[in-house]
Amino acid sequence: MATSTETTRTGTGADLVAAEDVLLFVNAAITATGQREFRSTAYQQRLSLDFLHEYVRVNYRRVYAAALALDINDHNAVRIAQGLLESAADANAEEKRTEGRLIAARLAKLPPQRVYRLFRALRGAKVNNRRTRAIMRDWLAARPDPAHDAVKYRAGLKTAARHVHLRFGGPGEPGETGDFLFRPGRRPRYRHQLLDAWRRAHYEQGAVDELPFTVAEGFAARHGMKREVFLERMVPRMTRLERLRTQGQRSTGDDVRLPTDIDLTVMPLTRLALYVLSLGFEVRGLHRKELTHALRTAARRAAGPHAGSWGRVAAVLDDSYSSSGSGEKRRRPLAVALACHFLLEALAAPGAYIPLWTSGGTDPLLVRPWGPTPLGTRVLDALEHGPDRLVIVSDGWDNAPPGLAGEVLRVWRSRLDPDRRTAVVHVNPVYDADGFDVRRLAQGVPTAGIRDAEDLPALVEIAQFAEGLTGPAALYAYLDRQVARFVSGEKAGAAS
Amino acid sequence: MNRLELAGLAARPAQVWGGIRLVPLVREQPVEGLRLHREIYTGYGNGVVDVGPRTHYTSYIPHGFVADWSGEGVRSAAYGTQLGTGNSPGNPPRTARLHRNRHHRMAKRQPGDRLRFLPLHLAMEGYLALHFGGPAVAWEEWSRQALRDGLSPRAEDAYMGWSVRGLGDALRAFEIHPGQCGVMVYAADALAAAFVLPHPDDYRLLHPSLVQDLYGELVHQYALYGAPVAEFAARISDGPHLRSLAGLRAAARAQEREWAEAHDTLFARELLDTSYTFDRVYRMGSFTLWRFLPPFLRNGEGQHIGETITDHKGQVAYLKTFRLSEAQIRRGHLLHRLSDADWRLSQAAVALGTTEEELVRRIRAAGFESLLRARA
Numbered sequence: 001m002a003t004s005t006e007t008t009r010t011g012t013g014a015d016l017v018a019a020e021d022v023l024l025f026v027n028a029a030i031t032a033t034g035q036r037e038f039r040s041t042a043y044q045q046r047l048s049l050d051f052l053h054e055y056v057r058v059n060y061r062r063v064y065a066a067a068l069a070l071d072i073n074d075h076n077a078v079r080i081a082q083g084l085l086e087s088a089a090d091a092n093a094e095e096k097r098t099e100g101r102l103i104a105a106r107l108a109k110l111p112p113q114r115v116y117r118l119f120r121a122l123r124g125a126k127v128n129n130r131r132t133r134a135i136m137r138d139w140l141a142a143r144p145d146p147a148h149d150a151v152k153y154r155a156g157l158k159t160a161a162r163h164v165h166l167r168f169g170g171p172g173e174p175g176e177t178g179d180f181l182f183r184p185g186r187r188p189r190y191r192h193q194l195l196d197a198w199r200r201a202h203y204e205q206g207a208v209d210e211l212p213f214t215v216a217e218g219f220a221a222r223h224g225m226k227r228e229v230f231l232e233r234m235v236p237r238m239t240r241l242e243r244l245r246t247q248g249q250r251s252t253g254d255d256v257r258l259p260t261d262i263d264l265t266v267m268p269l270t271r272l273a274l275y276v277l278s279l280g281f282e283v284r285g286l287h288r289k290e291l292t293h294a295l296r297t298a299a300r301r302a303a304g305p306h307a308g309s310w311g312r313v314a315a316v317l318d319d320s321y322s323s324s325g326s327g328e329k330r331r332r333p334l335a336v337a338l339a340c341h342f343l344l345e346a347l348a349a350p351g352a353y354i355p356l357w358t359s360g361g362t363d364p365l366l367v368r369p370w371g372p373t374p375l376g377t378r379v380l381d382a383l384e385h386g387p388d389r390l391v392i393v394s395d396g397w398d399n400a401p402p403g404l405a406g407e408v409l410r411v412w413r414s415r416l417d418p419d420r421r422t423a424v425v426h427v428n429p430v431y432d433a434d435g436f437d438v439r440r441l442a443q444g445v446p447t448a449g450i451r452d453a454e455d456l457p458a459l460v461e462i463a464q465f466a467e468g469l470t471g472p473a474a475l476y477a478y479l480d481r482q483v484a485r486f487v488s489g490e491k492a493g494a495a496s
Numbered sequence: 497m498n499r500l501e502l503a504g505l506a507a508r509p510a511q512v513w514g515g516i517r518l519v520p521l522v523r524e525q526p527v528e529g530l531r532l533h534r535e536i537y538t539g540y541g542n543g544v545v546d547v548g549p550r551t552h553y554t555s556y557i558p559h560g561f562v563a564d565w566s567g568e569g570v571r572s573a574a575y576g577t578q579l580g581t582g583n584s585p586g587n588p589p590r591t592a593r594l595h596r597n598r599h600h601r602m603a604k605r606q607p608g609d610r611l612r613f614l615p616l617h618l619a620m621e622g623y624l625a626l627h628f629g630g631p632a633v634a635w636e637e638w639s640r641q642a643l644r645d646g647l648s649p650r651a652e653d654a655y656m657g658w659s660v661r662g663l664g665d666a667l668r669a670f671e672i673h674p675g676q677c678g679v680m681v682y683a684a685d686a687l688a689a690a691f692v693l694p695h696p697d698d699y700r701l702l703h704p705s706l707v708q709d710l711y712g713e714l715v716h717q718y719a720l721y722g723a724p725v726a727e728f729a730a731r732i733s734d735g736p737h738l739r740s741l742a743g744l745r746a747a748a749r750a751q752e753r754e755w756a757e758a759h760d761t762l763f764a765r766e767l768l769d770t771s772y773t774f775d776r777v778y779r780m781g782s783f784t785l786w787r788f789l790p791p792f793l794r795n796g797e798g799q800h801i802g803e804t805i806t807d808h809k810g811q812v813a814y815l816k817t818f819r820l821s822e823a824q825i826r827r828g829h830l831l832h833r834l835s836d837a838d839w840r841l842s843q844a845a846v847a848l849g850t851t852e853e854e855l856v857r858r859i860r861a862a863g864f865e866s867l868l869r870a871r872a
Contacts, residue, residue, distance in 0.1 A: 039669055321671040359674075372508070372520075372671040376730065380745050399671060401509035401755055403729030404748055411734045411744055 019472035022063050022479075023465060024437045025056045027449035029072035029080070030459075031438055032431035035328040038395070040433040042328070048433035049079075057083050061091060066479045068102040069486035070462075071455045077106050078118045085132045086125055100131055101487045107139045112149065115139060116156025123163045133164045140166060146177045147192045152212045157181065213238045235261060244275060258287050264294035269302045270452040273339040276365070277331045284365050291365060299342035302454040306347055313348035314387035316378045317341055318394035319357045324369035334369050336429040337393045339453030344391060347457070354385050358394075373397060375441070376404025383412060389423045391456075395430040396439025396447070406442035413444045425463045427456065498771040500788075500804065503811055505692065507680075507759040508673050509752065513666035515722040517685060519759055521678035527694035527813040530783055530805065534702055535560040535612060556656065557614050558708035563805060563814070565781045566609035611780055615816050616710050618777055618787045619801040623820070624650050626789070627831045630867060631839035637856075638839065642867040647831075652824065655716040657707035660688075662719055664707050672700060678815070680764060681706065684722030687767055687798055688715040692815035694805075714798075714821040728755065766797045767817065782808040790820070792828035799825050827862045834859075 032049050036042040053076075057064045068080055081103045084091075091099060107115050119136055122128075140160060143149055146168070149157050158181050160166070168178030179186050180195050190196040193210065200207035201219045208219045213234050220230045231250050235243065240262055247259045258264070264272060276284065276291050284291060300307060323334040341364050345353045355364065356378045359371045375398040382390055398405040409424060427450040428438035440447045446463035450456065465475045505521040512518075536559050630646030631638045657663050660683065670679075677699050678692035688711055693699045730751040738744060760768065772788035779785075783805050790799035802817030820828070837844035845855040859868060 322669070370672075372511075372673050376748055380741065380748060384741055399509065399511050400673070401730045401752055402512070402727045403731075404751060407730050407732040407751075408744060408748060411732050411738060411747075415734050415738050416741065416744065 015472050018060065019465065019475050021056065022060060022475065023462070025052060025060075025063070026067060026070060026072070026462065027428075027438045027447070028052050028431055028436065029067050029070070029076040029449075030451050030455075031073075031429060031449035032433075033073055033075045033329070036326040037329065037430055037433070038322045038324065038326055038333075039397070039430075044433040045431065048431075048436055049076075052436055053079055053083055057087065058090075062095065062098075063479065065095070065099045065102050066483050068106045069479075069482040071452075071458060073451050074110055074114050077110060078114055078121075081106060082118055082121055082125070082127075085122060085129075085135070086127050088129055088131060096131060098483070098487075100135060102483065104135055104138060105487055105489070107135070108142065112143070112153060113156070116153050116160060119160040119163060120156065123159055128163060136160055136164045137166065140164070145194075147180070147194050148212070150177045150180050151194050151198050151215055154181070209233050209237070211237075213242050240267070241271075258283075258290060264290070265297040267294070267298060268452070269295070269298040269343060269454050270335055270339045272298050273335040273342075273453070274331065277335050277338065277367075281366060281368075288365055295339075295342045296346070299339070299346040302343055303346040303457075306457050308347070308349055310344075310347040311349050311388035312352040312354075312386070313344050313389045313391065314354040314382035314385050315341065315344050315356065316375060316382050316390070316392045316394065317355060317357050318373060318375070318392075319359050319361065319367045319369060320371055320373040321369050322373065322395055322397055331369065333395055333429045334367060336427075336450055336453050338364060338367060340391065340393045340427070340450075340456060343453050343456055354382065354387065356382050372400040374400040374404075376401070376408045379405050379408050383408075383422070387422060389425070392424070392426040392441065392445075393450075394426065394428065394441075396426070396428050396432070396441055398441065406440075406445075409442040409445050413442075425460055427459055427463075497774050497786075497806075497810060500768055500772070500815065501810055501812060502692070502760075502764075502768065502815075505678060505812075507756045507764075508676075509755050510682075510728065510759070511666075511670055512725055512727045513669055514662040514724045515684050515719050516660075516662045516666035517682040517725055518666055518670050519680040519682070519763070520673045520676045521680065521692060522673050522675045523677040523696070524675070526677065526696060527807060527811070529565055529781070530694045530807070530813050531564045532693050532695075532698045532702065532814060533562045533564065534705060535562050555617065555620075556654070556710065557617065559705060560612045560614050561702075561814075563611045563613065563780065563783070563785070564609065565783055609780065611778060611785070613778075613785065613803075615705075616803070616818055618785075618803040619816070619818055620652065620654075620710070622775060622787045622789055623801050623824070623828070624652060626828055627835045631834075633838055633840070635840055637841050637869055638867060639869045647864070647867070653713060654710035654818075655713065657709050657711060660711050660716055660719045663711075667703065667707055670703075672703060679703075679706070680759075682725075682763065683715045684718035685725050685763070686714070686718055686819070687764060687800070688712070688718075688819055690764070690767060690800070690802070690815055690817045692812055694813040709816075710818060712819045712821050712824070715819055728758075767800055770797075770799065777803070783813060789828075790825075792825055792832055794825065794829055823862075827864075830858060830862050830864075 028049065032045060034042060034046045034049055037045060064080060065084055068077060072080075084099050084103060088096065107118075122132060122136075140146070140157075146157070161168070161178075161181065168181075169175030176187070176190050176192055176195060180190065180198075190199060197207045197210035198215070201211055201216070205223050205225060208216045208223065208225070208230075211219065216230075216234060216237070220227075227249065231246050235250075238246070243259060243262050264275075267275070272295060276295065317337040317340065319334055319337060323331070323337060325332040325334070341355050344355070357364075357367065358373050358375060358378050359367075361367060373394065375392070375394055377400075379390070379392065392405075413420075413424075424445050426441050426445050426447045428447055429450050430438065431449065432439045438447055438449045444467070446466040448459040448463040448466065450459055461478070464470055465478070502521070504523055504525070506524075508520045508522050510517045510519045537557060628647050628650070630642045634643055663681070663683075675696050677694065677696055678690070680687060681689045681691070689706070689709065691706060693702060730748070732738075732744070732747045732751065738747065770790055772790055774786045774788045777785045777787055785803065785805050787801070787803040789801055792799065799820050800817040801820060802815060804812055804816075805814035807813055833848055834844050837847055841852050841855055845852045848855060850858075856868065859865075
C-alpha cells in the first residue's frame with residue numbers, strides 16, 4: 001500500500017500519532033465484537049467501536065481498507081467492508097480498485113452467513129452502486145452450490161439476488177434456484193436433490209434427514225420428531241461444530257465421554273481450548289491424556305515453522321475471575337490464555353517454558369476463572385527465571401495491588417534490563433470500550449489485541465511497532481506487505 | 497468491650513469501580529465453629545417484624561441470616577432455622593411473621609444450634625428504639641402524646657443497594673480473593689458499610705447479598721453525585737539502590753504492606769477508633785451476638801451502627817454496619833443529651849451550651865415536633 005509516502009519522509013509528531021492510531025484500530029478490530037464484555041456492556045462496546053470505525057475511515061482510509069488484510073475478526077471485517085462501500089464517494093479510482101480487491105478477498109474468507117448479513121445491511125442502507133453489485137455478484141458466482149445456499153440461507157440469498165438483480169439459470173443450472181426462491185409452488189418437483197428434499201420435508205419426515213442440519217432442525221420441530229432420535233440421525237450431515245454443540249444432547253444422562261465422531265486434534269487451537277473449558281472438571285480429569293494430546297497437536301500445528309524457535313519463554317497467564325468473559329463471550333479470555341499456554345509451550349525451546357497462572361495453579365487443564373489478578377507478583381516470578389521472552393496474557397486489569405505489574409515492568413526495563421535482553425510482550429483479548437483500545441500495562445511494554453491464540457506469532461510482529469523502536473515507515477511497509485500477500489491469495493497469518 | 501477489634505483480618509488492595517471502592521478483608525484462618533448462611537424470604541423484601549407484645553414494625557427485609565454454631569457443616573443450616581425465643585422479660589422475642597414455605601416449617605420442628613436473624617435490623621431497631629419511651633418525667637413542656645406514646649412511631653429511610661449507583665456493577669466486577677472473609681464498601685471514599693463473615697465460603701455465598709442491603713441516605717447521595725474515585729496505583733521509586741530483582745520484589749512487597757497500613761489508619765479509622773455502646777442480643781455457645789451504637793458525637797466524622805458476633809476472645813466473627821447520615825447522628829445526639837438531662841429542657845440547654853428557645857427549635861427541626869406542647 002502506498003500509504004503516506006509524504007508523511008514517512010519525516011518522523012514528525014503527526015506521523016507518530018498516525019501510526020499510533022493505526023495500531024489502536026488494529027487492536028480494536030482484532031478484539032472488539034460489539035458484544036458484552038466482563039466490564040462493559042454491549043451498548044458501550046458498540047458505541048465505542050462505531051466511533052473508532054468512523055474516525056479511522058475518514059482520517060486514514062487506506063489503512064482502514066488495509067486492515068482487511070490483517071487477522072482482524074469477522075465482525076469488524078464486515079463492518080469495514082460495509083463502511084468502504086457506503087462511503088465510496090470519498091475514494092479516488094485507484095483507492096477503489098485496491099479496496100475492491102481487498103473486500104473481495106476478505107468476503108471469500110468469511111463464513112457465508114456473515115456475508116449474507118452484510119448484503120442485507122447494504123440493502124438496508126440503500127447502497128447499490130456498480131462496484132457493490134459487482135462485488136456481490138462475484139461472490140455469489142463463486143459459491144459452490146447455489147441450491148445449497150438457497151435452502152440454507154434462503155432469506156439471505158433472496159435479498160442479495162434481489163439487490164443485485166441476479167439472474168439464475170446458467171448453462172448447468174436450468175433456473176431451478178430462481179424458481180425455488182421467487183416462484184415457490186410453480187414446479188411440481190425439482191431435479192436438484194436438495195431443493196426437492198426441502199419441498200418434500202414439509203410433509204414427509206424422511207426428507208428431513210437430507211437437509212442441512214440447521215434447516216432440518218426447524219422441520220423436525222414442526223413434525224414433532226424426538227430430539228435425540230433426530231440428532232442421532234443427523235450426525236453424518238452435521239458440521240464439526242454442530243456435532244460438538246449437540247454432543248451434550250446426544251449422550252444420554254450423565255455420561256461423561258468425549259465425542260468419538262470428532263477428531264479433536266484437527267480443531268483450531270482456540271476453539272479446542274474453548275471446548276475443553278466447557279467440559280466439567282471430572283471430564284477434564286478423566287480424559288486428561290486425550291485432551292492434552294489434542295491441545296498439544298493443535299498448538300504444534302499453529303506454531304508451524306516457528307516451533308521451538310523462541311528460546312526460553314516465560315508466560316504470565318491470567319485466570320482471574322474477569323477471564324470468565326461475559327454471557328456472550330463465555331470464558332473467551334481464559335480460553336485464549338489456555339491456548340496461548342500450549343502454543344508457547346510449542347514455540348519455546350524444548351523444556352524451556354515456564355507458565356505462571358495468576359491464581360498460582362499449576363495444572364493448565366483444570367484452570368477456572370477465579371480470584372484476583374496479582375499480575376505484578378507473577379511478573380516478578382517470571383523474570384526470576386531469566387527468560388529470553390516474557391509473554392503476558394491478560395485483560396490488563398491488574399488489581400492486587402493495582403498498577404504493580406506496570407511499575408515492575410517499568411523499573412525492570414529502566415534499571416535492571418536496559419539493554420533489552422528479555423523481550424516483553426503483552427497480549428490482551430479484551431477490548432476496553434472507554435479507552436478505544438486494549439488496556440495496557442506499562443508504557444515500555446508493547447500491547448497487542450488478540451482473538452485467537454494462533455495469531456500470536458503474527459501479533460508479536462505487530463507489537464514491536466507499538467514499542468516505538470521501529471518507526472512508522474516500517475509499520476506502513478508491513479501493512480503494504482500484508483495487503484500484497486492477502487490480495488495475491490497467499491495466506492498471511494497463522495489462521496483466520 | 498467498647499471497640500471493634502478486626503484482629504486476624506488483613507486488608508488487601510482495593511478494587512475501584514466508578515465511585516465505589518471495595519476493600520477485601522482476608523483471614524489467615526477461618527473462625528472455627530461458626531457459619532453463616534442466608535435464608536431467603538418471599539414477598540420481595542416486604543416484612544413485618546414483631547418486636548414485643550402488640551408491637552411490630554414494617555420494613556424492607558430481603559433475607560435473614562442463619563448463624564450456625566452446631567459445627568455440623570454447610571448443609572444442615574440450609575434446612576434448620578431456629579427463631580430467637582428469648583421469652584424472659586427485658587429480652588423480647590424477635591420473631592418474624594413472614595410468608596414461609598413448607599420447607600421452613602418442616603425444619604422448624606427440629607431445633608439445632610442455629611439462630612436466625614435479620615441483618616442490619618438488629619442495629620436499625622436499636623437505633624430506632626433510642627429513648628423510645630420519651631420523657632420519663634412529666635415536665636410541662638412535653639405534650640400528652642409524648643408522655644403516653646413516647647417517640648412512636650419513628651421511621652428512618654434507607655436505600656437498597658441496587659439504588660446506590662455503581663454498587664451493583666462494582667460487586668459484579670469485583671474479584672474475590674482467596675480466603676476473603678469480608679469487605680469494606682466505600683462510596684466516594686466515605687466508608688459506607690463493613691461486612692465480615694467467619695468463613696470464606698460463607699462470604700462467597702453472601703457477597704451478592706450486599707446489593708440487597710440497606711444503605712444510608714449519605715451513601716446514596718455520595719454515590720450519585722460523587723466523581724469516580726482514584727485508584728491507588730502502586731509506585732516504585734527506581735533510585736540507584738534498586739540493582740537486583742530481589743530489591744524490586746522487596747519494593748513491590750512494601751507497596752502491598754503500605755496499602756494495608758494506610759487503609760486501617762486512614763480509611764477505616766472512623767470505624768475502628770470510635771468507642772461504641774455494645775448491647776448483647778444473644779448468647780450462643782462461645783459466640784455472642786451484639787448490636788452497637790456510636791457515641792453520637794457531632795465532630796463531623798462518620799458514625800456507624802451495626803451488629804457483630806464475637807467469639808470468647810472478643811474477635812469479630814461477623815460484622816455488619818450501617819453508616820448514619822448527619823441528620824440521623826444529630827437526632828441521636830439530641831435524644832442522648834435530653835435523656836442525660838432527665839428530659840428537662842433548661843438543663844439540656846445548658847449541657848448543650850445553648851438557650852432553651854434554640855433547643856426547642858432544634859427539637860422541632862429534628863422532626864420531634866409532636867413531643868412538644870403546642871404553646872412552646
